[in-house]
Amino acid sequence: MYALSYRSTFSKGYGEKDLESIREVAGSYNSQNKLTGCLFFHNNSFVQIIEGKKRSVLRLFVKISNDPRHHDVIFLSSETHSLRYFDGWSMGFYSPLKGSSDVSKKEQFLRNMLSFHDLANKSTSTLRCFWFAWRSMLREGFPISEDDL
Numbered sequence: 001m002y003a004l005s006y007r008s009t010f011s012k013g014y015g016e017k018d019l020e021s022i023r024e025v026a027g028s029y030n031s032q033n034k035l036t037g038c039l040f041f042h043n044n045s046f047v048q049i050i051e052g053k054k055r056s057v058l059r060l061f062v063k064i065s066n067d068p069r070h071h072d073v074i075f076l077s078s079e080t081h082s083l084r085y086f087d088g089w090s091m092g093f094y095s096p097l098k099g100s101s102d103v104s105k106k107e108q109f110l111r112n113m114l115s116f117h118d119l120a121n122k123s124t125s126t127l128r129c130f131w132f133a134w135r136s137m138l139r140e141g142f143p144i145s146e147d148d149l
């Protein structure tokens with residue numbers, strides 16, 4: 001199993017519809033290619049972790065890197081390990097802004113984040129980088145300093 005994480009910035013001129021279409025494409029392409037992971041969006045920034053066969057992950061990452069809907073794609077970490085951490089998630093998509101008027105959704109979102117974060121404490125460096133970037137986005141928004149990673 002190979003895992004890769006990166007962060008990036010949403011490009012100007014794109015909006016909610018584009019996020020929706022990314023979700024749809026990711027859901028079907030990733031399940032066809034046995035790719036799993038999680039994409040987090042907040043404050044116009046993305047952080048994503050993708051896991052699967054190395055060749056499939058890298059092929060997708062090349063496509064993602066060339067996608068004009070985001071820019072400043074910064075590779076965070078990658079590694080090979082034995083476990084699939086996001087089994088059953090073709091691409092979990094999370095944004096605290098979605099349904100932000102709904103307090104219970106917000107709470108559910110935060111609960112999910114906390115349980116995922118607990119998982120990260122005992123896991124791999126790619127996951128730790130992913131969660132660290134995520135946590136920084138939630139706390140302060142981007143950009144985070146390279147020194148933090």
Ligand SMILES: Cc1cc2nc3c(=O)[nH]c(=O)nc-3n(C[C@H](O)[C@H](O)[C@H](O)COP(=O)(O)O)c2cc1C
Nearest residue numbers: 022025026029030039046048063064067069070091
């Ligand atoms: C932040 C971000 C994350 C993305 N994540 C995925 C993904 O996990 N899986 C996927 O198939 N496409 C994802 N995409 C879309 C790809 O960049 C690309 O549009 C899609 O794979 C279709 O490429 P194609 O038209 O060359 O086949 C993502 C795009 C962005 C901007």
